[in-house]
Amino acid sequence: MTDSSPSRTVVVLAGGISHEREVSLRSGRRVADSLLQRGHRVIIREPDASLLSYLAETSPDIVWPALHGASGEDGSLRALLDAQGIAYVGSESAASQLAWHKPTAKVIVARAGFATPDSITLPRETFRELGASQVLGGVVAHLGTPLVVKPAMGGSAQGVTVVESPDDLPRAVVDAYTYGETALIERKVLGTEVSVGVVDTGEGPFALPAVEIVPRSGVYSYEARYNAGETQFYTPARLDDRAAAAAADAALGIHVALGLRHISRVDLIIDADGSPWFLEANVLPGLTETSLVPQGILAAGLNLGEVYEALGEAAIRDAA
Known part of the structure; x- marks a missing residue:
């Protein structure tokens, strides 16, 4: 620990019942290990029916929600932590x-002035009521192909499909509905896929080096994200100075525009002109051994445990 950081009791929330349970457990263990190495007392807890009473009885110094999926990222749990006056790492409920x-x-x-691909949001009810062929025909006429279809809420690329042909669009939409009631159909922007982590330990947010993502299959799927060897990463990304600066500026601006706090990850496509296009922002980025934000932290010459510790201290200050 640094001289200014006392030993803390930290509850890491991991697991849950979302489709991303296994990723959450891996993220939680990595955070816990990093904090244990810094000398903190760490307890890993599932978000079960006894959680709120447990937190009220034990009064930990910090809660670290490593819960991916709706249970950790839709803001509901964070609102309950706020109601109990518990310090936690990550964005507040409304921003989440x-x-x-x-x-x-x-x-x-x-x-806020940042580019994002044209898209159409398609609830399952609209898909059924207006007829799949009519609706999807209109989507293709407006957006063309290729397209990316994804659940409107979700992470880890679950339910995401790249559509090259209109014939493949109906199945892609149905796959997205497996993970939620609304699909987002987005024009695919061609270019270099990067993720930029943003960290703020109390002195203002700063962008980590961009991580370039090159999956062997050509699609950064769930398997490509979490199976070692399925994706090649370049940290920092192979961008020229102007494009790298544009990516960093976009990530910072988006972090601020969405009102995010402590730690986030902004996913971008850098087109042939070096311009960034916003895909999505993650209020609880993966922190597994293959995840992108830890790669960015290390590429910046920082220590994972020190960064996680500093984020915990920022959470305590913000809750005061």
Whole structure:
């Protein structure tokens, strides 16, 4: 620990019942290990029916929600932690809600002056009532192909499909509905896929080096994200200085526009002109051994445990 950081009791929340449970457990263990190495007392807890009473009885110094999916990222748990006056790492409830709903986040980001691919948001009810062929025909006429279809709320690329042909669009939409009631159909922007982590330990947010993503299959799927060897990463990304600066500026601006706090990850496509296009923002980025934000932290010459510790201290200050 640094001289200014006392030993803390930290409850890491991991697991849950979302589709991203296994990723959450891996993220939680990595955070816990890093904090244990810094000398803190760390307890890993599932978000079960006894959680709120447990937190009220034990009064930990910090809660670290490593819960991916709705249970950790839609803002509801964070609102309950606020109600109990518990310090926690990550964005507050309202900002989490905005970022979690991808169509809403895209509107906010576009109004803040950042480019984001044209898209159509398609609830399952509309898909059924107006007829699949009519609806999807209109989508293709407006957006063309290729397209990216994804659940409007979700993470880890679950339910995401790249559509090259209109014939493949109906199945892609149905797959997205497996993970939620609304699909986001987005024009695919060709270019270099990067993720930029943003960290703020109390002195203002700063962008980590961009991580370039090159999946072997050509699609950064769930398997490509979490199976070692399925994706090649370049940290920092192979961008020229102007494009790298534009990516960093966009990530910072989007983090601020969405009202995010402590730690986030902004996913971008850098087009052939070096311009960034916003895809989505993550209020709880993966922190596994193959995740992108830890790669960015290390590429910046920082220590994972020291950064996680500093974020915890920022959470305590913000809750005071």
